[in-house]
Amino acid sequence: MRKQSIGIGLMGLGVIGGQVARVLTDRAEVLAEQVGCPLVLKKVKVLSRGLTRPQAVEMGLQLFTTDADEFFAEPGIDIVVEVIGGENPALQYLKRALSGGKHVVTANKEVIAKHGAELLALAQQHKVGLRYEASVGGGIPLIAPFQYELVANKINGIYAIINGTTNYILTKMAKEGVEFSSALSRAQELGYAEANPENDVEGIDAAYKLAILASLAFQTQVRPEDIHCEGISRLSSRDFKYARELGFAIKLLAIAKRSNHLIEVRVHPAFIPEDSLLAKVDGVNNAILVEGDLVGQVLFYGRGAGPLPTSSAVISDIASQARDIVLNVGNRFQVKLDSGALIKPMSEIETRYYLRMSVADRSGVLAQITKVLGDHRISIASVIQEEADSAAQTAEAVLMTHPAQEKAMQPALEELAHLAVVKEIGNFVRVEA
Amino acid sequence: MRKQSIGIGLMGLGVIGGQVARVLTDRAEVLAEQVGCPLVLKKVKVLSRGLTRPQAVEMGLQLFTTDADEFFAEPGIDIVVEVIGGENPALQYLKRALSGGKHVVTANKEVIAKHGAELLALAQQHKVGLRYEASVGGGIPLIAPFQYELVANKINGIYAIINGTTNYILTKMAKEGVEFSSALSRAQELGYAEANPENDVEGIDAAYKLAILASLAFQTQVRPEDIHCEGISRLSSRDFKYARELGFAIKLLAIAKRSNHLIEVRVHPAFIPEDSLLAKVDGVNNAILVEGDLVGQVLFYGRGAGPLPTSSAVISDIASQARDIVLNVGNRFQVKLDSGALIKPMSEIETRYYLRMSVADRSGVLAQITKVLGDHRISIASVIQEEADSAAQTAEAVLMTHPAQEKAMQPALEELAHLAVVKEIGNFVRVEA
Numbered sequence: 001m002r003k004q005s006i007g008i009g010l011m012g013l014g015v016i017g018g019q020v021a022r023v024l025t026d027r028a029e030v031l032a033e034q035v036g037c038p039l040v041l042k043k044v045k046v047l048s049r050g051l052t053r054p055q056a057v058e059m060g061l062q063l064f065t066t067d068a069d070e071f072f073a074e075p076g077i078d079i080v081v082e083v084i085g086g087e088n089p090a091l092q093y094l095k096r097a098l099s100g101g102k103h104v105v106t107a108n109k110e111v112i113a114k115h116g117a118e119l120l121a122l123a124q125q126h127k128v129g130l131r132y133e134a135s136v137g138g139g140i141p142l143i144a145p146f147q148y149e150l151v152a153n154k155i156n157g158i159y160a161i162i163n164g165t166t167n168y169i170l171t172k173m174a175k176e177g178v179e180f181s182s183a184l185s186r187a188q189e190l191g192y193a194e195a196n197p198e199n200d201v202e203g204i205d206a207a208y209k210l211a212i213l214a215s216l217a218f219q220t221q222v223r224p225e226d227i228h229c230e231g232i233s234r235l236s237s238r239d240f241k242y243a244r245e246l247g248f249a250i251k252l253l254a255i256a257k258r259s260n261h262l263i264e265v266r267v268h269p270a271f272i273p274e275d276s277l278l279a280k281v282d283g284v285n286n287a288i289l290v291e292g293d294l295v296g297q298v299l300f301y302g303r304g305a306g307p308l309p310t311s312s313a314v315i316s317d318i319a320s321q322a323r324d325i326v327l328n329v330g331n332r333f334q335v336k337l338d339s340g341a342l343i344k345p346m347s348e349i350e351t352r353y354y355l356r357m358s359v360a361d362r363s364g365v366l367a368q369i370t371k372v373l374g375d376h377r378i379s380i381a382s383v384i385q386e387e388a389d390s391a392a393q394t395a396e397a398v399l400m401t402h403p404a405q406e407k408a409m410q411p412a413l414e415e416l417a418h419l420a421v422v423k424e425i426g427n428f429v430r431v432e433a
Numbered sequence: 434m435r436k437q438s439i440g441i442g443l444m445g446l447g448v449i450g451g452q453v454a455r456v457l458t459d460r461a462e463v464l465a466e467q468v469g470c471p472l473v474l475k476k477v478k479v480l481s482r483g484l485t486r487p488q489a490v491e492m493g494l495q496l497f498t499t500d501a502d503e504f505f506a507e508p509g510i511d512i513v514v515e516v517i518g519g520e521n522p523a524l525q526y527l528k529r530a531l532s533g534g535k536h537v538v539t540a541n542k543e544v545i546a547k548h549g550a551e552l553l554a555l556a557q558q559h560k561v562g563l564r565y566e567a568s569v570g571g572g573i574p575l576i577a578p579f580q581y582e583l584v585a586n587k588i589n590g591i592y593a594i595i596n597g598t599t600n601y602i603l604t605k606m607a608k609e610g611v612e613f614s615s616a617l618s619r620a621q622e623l624g625y626a627e628a629n630p631e632n633d634v635e636g637i638d639a640a641y642k643l644a645i646l647a648s649l650a651f652q653t654q655v656r657p658e659d660i661h662c663e664g665i666s667r668l669s670s671r672d673f674k675y676a677r678e679l680g681f682a683i684k685l686l687a688i689a690k691r692s693n694h695l696i697e698v699r700v701h702p703a704f705i706p707e708d709s710l711l712a713k714v715d716g717v718n719n720a721i722l723v724e725g726d727l728v729g730q731v732l733f734y735g736r737g738a739g740p741l742p743t744s745s746a747v748i749s750d751i752a753s754q755a756r757d758i759v760l761n762v763g764n765r766f767q768v769k770l771d772s773g774a775l776i777k778p779m780s781e782i783e784t785r786y787y788l789r790m791s792v793a794d795r796s797g798v799l800a801q802i803t804k805v806l807g808d809h810r811i812s813i814a815s816v817i818q819e820e821a822d823s824a825a826q827t828a829e830a831v832l833m834t835h836p837a838q839e840k841a842m843q844p845a846l847e848e849l850a851h852l853a854v855v856k857e858i859g860n861f862v863r864v865e866a
Contacts, residue, residue, distance in 0.1 A: 023585060023727065034584055133582060139728030141574065141582035149566060149574035151467055152456060152748030277734065280713055294456070294745035295572030298735035301710065302728060312727035315585030327762045 006035065006322040007042040009077035009102070011093055012084035016107060016314070017044075019307040020083060021059060023315050031315070035322040045071040045093075072096060079321050081314065082106040091115055098122045098130065103325065105317040107134035107310055113208035117221040117337040127330035131317040136209040137162060137286045138309030139316075140302040145290070146216040147333050153292030155217040157257035159432070162209045164284035164304045165193045165200035166232050166252040170269075171282045174240045174249065180233055192284055202231035203267040206254045213288070214256035214265050220341040222256070222265055228346040230268035239356060239427055242384060242398045243271055246354070249279035253432060257291075262344035271354050271431040347407035352381070352433070354400055356426035357416065361387060361395040365421045369397065372419065376412040378404040394423055400431065439468065439755040440475040442510035442535070444526055445517035449540060449567075449747070450477075452740040453516060454492060456748050464748070468755040478504040478526075505529055512754050514747065515539040524548055531555045531563065536758065538750040540567035540743055546641035550654045550770040560763035564750035569642040570595060570719050571742030573735040578723070579649040580766050586725030588650040590690035592865065595642045597717035597737045598626045598633035599665050599685040603702075604715045607673045607682065613666055625717055635664035636700040639687045646721070647689035647698055653774040655689070655698055661779040663701035672789060672860055675817060675831045676704055679787070682712035686865060690724075695777035704787050704864040780840035785814065785866070787833055789859035790849065794820060794828040798854045802830065805852065809845040811837040827856050833864065 032038040044063050080097035084090045091111050097104050112135045123130035133143045161167050172183040187193035199205050207227040214222040243250050248271040256265045272279050281287040286304030303309045359365045384398040417425050465471040477496050513530035517523045524544050530537050545568045556563035566576045594600050605616040620626035632638050640660040647655040665685050676683050681704040689698045705712050714720040719737030736742045792798045817831040850858050
């Protein structure tokens with residue numbers, strides 16, 4: 001029987017939820033045409049009844065409830081749209097929706113990153129759809145390409161800038177020569193960083209998103225805890241100065257790649273060639289470079305967050321899901337997330353390294369450093385040595401190594417730190433060519 | 434009833450068709466899992482029976498036919514895959530397939546650009562799918578985003594580098610300072626340009642692709658003949674030199690944008706800011722920048738042609754179509770291509786202009802030029818004047834104008850060409866900021 005309308009239940013009416021409700025209303029006619037029947041908002045689950053927002057009043061107060069039971073008791077809901085965010089209670093709501101035979105659209109990266117495999121299995125079991133395009137990269141199409149448009153490919157790697165906050169901070173440090181703390185303050189003033197910025201600056205947010213992308217790309221379950229994760233707070237303006245001299249930009253990269261039969265997944269600051277496209281991705285923008293065996297390198301770029309881009313993805317997911325309901329399709333995407341991906345231990349990964357040290361300003365220092373690295377079979381590609389502080393008789397030594405394994409580099413760094421001639425290891429950053 | 438297998442009929446076994454057949458065979462198991470049942474090649478329509486290719490022999494000679502009637506008589510074909518290219522006989526084959534209730538996957542930009550609306554209507558009428566992701570941008574997902582992932586947006590503009598041949602030539606001219614003819618020869622040697630390069634260098638290929646993208650983006654029928662089209666053969670190495678001095682790159686841009694209630698569609702060389710992402714798109718690569726009202730600017734980048742990237746799109750389309758067959762979905766995409774888009778006349782478009790002229794090397798020349806432009810209400814933003822040839826007493830004058838309408842600029846150029854002090858209009862190029 002042909003559906004007369006598709007009922008939407010909206011969970012969350014923050015900035016994202018408010019924008020989603022606005023588009024559903026403002027673009028009702030166009031959406032109805034695309035889908036084949038109208039989309040009707042049936043219920044909105046909010047945190048409190050303090051509904052002072054003019055929008056809520058305009059939408060009709062009878063739509064609103066603070067009670068999850070009342071929300072799920074509404075019989076007219078076909079699609080549950082979750083834009084609450086955070087792990088709980090969102091996870092419980094999503095399970096309840098799927099188990100109850102409701103299709104789900106969510107923007108929740110944390111829940112999908114941590115529980116995506118379980119939720120996809122639940123969706124398949126109950127023959128309903130689970131869509132989460134908005135969970136990564138705002139409105140940039142990133143989930144669907146892995147499910148549909150690149151499906152012919154064996155995906156070999158993903159190299160992504162997927163956290164706008166840190167990219168804003170790194171761009172500011174690179175362009176204005178300021179230190180991390182001052183760039184962070186500016187990001188907070190502009191609303192790009194939260195008061196507690198840990199999730200962003202420590203790479204946790206990027207790791208959630210990488211877990212989602214890598215799981216799809218490799219059709220296996222990559223969990224956030226599988227991902228080696230380092231943030232950007234160690235970076236100093238001097239690192240940007242040397243990076244520029246050496247022909248590199250510094251970005252917080254989320255990397256997932258096949259490496260023999262293992263999967264390498266990591267989030268950390270990286271030197272990347274300054275003439276690469278990813279190096280040109282500035283400010284709060286995101287970009288994801290995907291390497292497929294047929295398609296070669298494709299790159300997707302755009303704003304990675306914000307109510308408007310996120311609503312673009314949420315509404316498009318709703319429209320596609322609604323169209324599937326009209327077409328009587330239950331679960332379109334064939335999920336095959338093997339459990340237990342074989343993750344390459346971080347100690348086994350191999351990259352080049354940038355190394356900045358404060359050293360004694362006298363002859364023979366480099367020989368000692370070279371010897372330590374050589375003992376660990378790490379060879380040096382180039383050296384910059386600068387006189388930094390003639391009073392303290394220290395200089396700054398900057399090395400670029402040839403490719404070396406992490407398990408060689410880490411003990412070498414330990415040893416270097418204990419050399420009498422090394423005052424301090426300023427920083428080390430991996431290099432991705 | 435659940436399908437036991439999906440039958441594929443392949444029309445064309447050139448480099449693309451050969452690659453498609455290879456992937457269907459090599460990746461049969463993975464594809465069967467994604468789709469839910471095996472994909473089986475039932476028939477291959479070739480031009481001649483001179484089947485010396487080892488692949489054809491390996492595939493089984495009984496699969497092959499040179500006879501279209503025999504091909505269409507094969508009852509087991511569910512999806513017709515057309516990779517012949519060109520307008521005829523491909524158009525007749527596609528109509529015959531759709532009218533016969535076969536789903537269609539095609540890589541044919543010319544047929545879709547010229548007859549897309551008619552073919553989509555035919556597909557809808559016969560409740561079958563028509564997919565053409567491979568017709569634009571090789572394996573870069575470009576068609577699906579407009580149909581699905583960006584569907585919530587009102588698309589305001591498309592700015593695209595969608596012809597790899599010309600982008601290779603322009604990159605070579607920019608980086609090596611060579612002239613057009615020598616860059617073209619090199620492109621021909623490398624197989625990036627055909628012996629008769631007109632379709633590429635005159636912008637015709639780009640116009641086909643733009644017609645396809647603009648039709649989808651604006652949900653109206655934009656025909657190739659609606660598109661103002663200029664090629665790159667007028668450009669000289671001096672234009673690249675001045676572009677660089679002024680902070681610009683030169684690209685063959687395909688532009689489609691809303692302009693009040695009209696649609697502006699044009700393909701021509703353009704100055705674009707050298708720090709823009711599109712300016713960084715080098716060699717045979719393609720990139721498409723899309724502006725949506727919700728999503729903001731998103732960019733898609735990758736290889737725009739070649740058997741491997743094209744097969745990525747063709748096979749992914751086959752898999753999606755096959756999955757829809759398994760799910761018993763006829764025509765998924767709701768087509769709404771209004772006929773008769775209101776196209777803005779070229780005379781009404783407004784841009785800034787770069788203008789290079791060979792002029793008499795004496796005082797008062799610029800005053801005369803400025804007066805002509807001023808008479809047409811065109812004002813000058815900046816001027817470079819260089820002594821070019823002291824023997825001939827000519828200099829080169831390079832102007833950047835403020836925004837002006839084409840209908841002012843064209844007569845102004847005429848008039849300038851007739852000034853005694855102007856020896857030659859070297860070139861003029863539109864500027865897109």
